[in-house]
Amino acid sequence: EPLVRCDDAARTYGRGSGAVVAVHGATCTVPPGARIAVVGPSGSGKSTLLHLMAGLDRPTAGRVSHPGLTTTGDGLARHIGMVFQGPSLLPPLTAVENVALPLRIDGVPEAEATARARAALDSLHLDSLAEKLPDELSAGQAQRVAVARVLARRPRLVLADEPTGQLDRETGRHVLAVLLAAAAELGAGVVISTHDPRVADELDTRWHMADGRLVRPGEKTEAEPEA
Numbered sequence: 001e002p003l004v005r006c007d008d009a010a011r012t013y014g015r016g017s018g019a020v021v022a023v024h025g026a027t028c029t030v031p032p033g034a035r036i037a038v039v040g041p042s043g044s045g046k047s048t049l050l051h052l053m054a055g056l057d058r059p060t061a062g063r064v065s066h067p068g069l070t071t072t073g074d075g076l077a078r079h080i081g082m083v084f085q086g087p088s089l090l091p092p093l094t095a096v097e098n099v100a101l102p103l104r105i106d107g108v109p110e111a112e113a114t115a116r117a118r119a120a121l122d123s124l125h126l127d128s129l130a131e132k133l134p135d136e137l138s139a140g141q142a143q144r145v146a147v148a149r150v151l152a153r154r155p156r157l158v159l160a161d162e163p164t165g166q167l168d169r170e171t172g173r174h175v176l177a178v179l180l181a182a183a184a185e186l187g188a189g190v191v192i193s194t195h196d197p198r199v200a201d202e203l204d205t206r207w208h209m210a211d212g213r214l215v216r217p218g219e220k221t222e223a224e225p226e227a
């Protein structure tokens with residue numbers, strides 16, 4: 001069963017003459033273990049598509065479902081991890097406290113949450129940063145801690161919205177490698193949005209977004225009819 005299925009899912013902001021169609025009817029599936037890059041320029045609708053897939057936003061037409069994630073009776077949020085572009089750590093908490101917090105919210109007892117947070121930091125080679133505050137971390141270190149925070153919950157689907165967009169090239173490569181290795185260990189599916197074709201080269205499948213239209217490999221857009 002796919003982790004996500006979009007059936008002609010659309011998202012329009014506003015209404016009437018000022019309405020913006022951020023995503024036109026998108027139809028796609030994310031199979032278990034898939035590694036998909038959603039590539040397109042700024043404003044093309046990538047972020048909106050990822051939010052729809054995460055269940056953080058609802059389609060204004062069509063349908064988004066999660067057949068492979070809703071079988072266990074747990075809430076959807078339990079199985080989906082989201083990585084954002086910018087700083088997302090809570091400033092007053094240390095790295096290990098940041099990673100442990102979502103586990104605590106999930107109901108994991110404090111000692112176990114801390115142990116799992118430390119294990120996630122160790123597996124990303126961040127153990128030396130565990131007691132640091134976000135202010136004391138570089139942008140790349142902070143983003144790796146944010147990846148650890150997502151992966152510590154053992155999601156079955158990781159959605160990352162321009163996760164390397166604010167990093168220099170080498171740092172971005174490192175964060176991406178860490179994210180992909182950790183997701184592979186969990187067997188999680190990965191969808192990463194990016195405007196950078198080099199990021200997409202690291203993944204298995206490339207989807208394109210242009211002006212809110214999703215084009216998957218082998219499909220033709222309306223703008224490029226079959227010759």
Ligand code: ADP
Binds near residue numbers: 040042043044047049
């Ligand atoms: P991308 O992630 O590719 O940069 P977005 O999904 O953020 O694209 O945006 C797609 C389109 O929707 C853009 O035209 C953007 O301005 C518009 N948009 C996004 N979020 C909102 C919002 N909350 N209200 C109004 N328009 C929005």
Ligand code: ADP
Binds near residue numbers: 171172
């Ligand atoms: P420019 O070539 O314009 O200087 P950079 O080389 O700094 O741009 O890369 C821009 C973005 O692309 C950065 O966010 C970086 O993390 C990302 N990036 C570049 N190459 C790769 C790659 N091979 N794998 C992952 N991310 C990459």
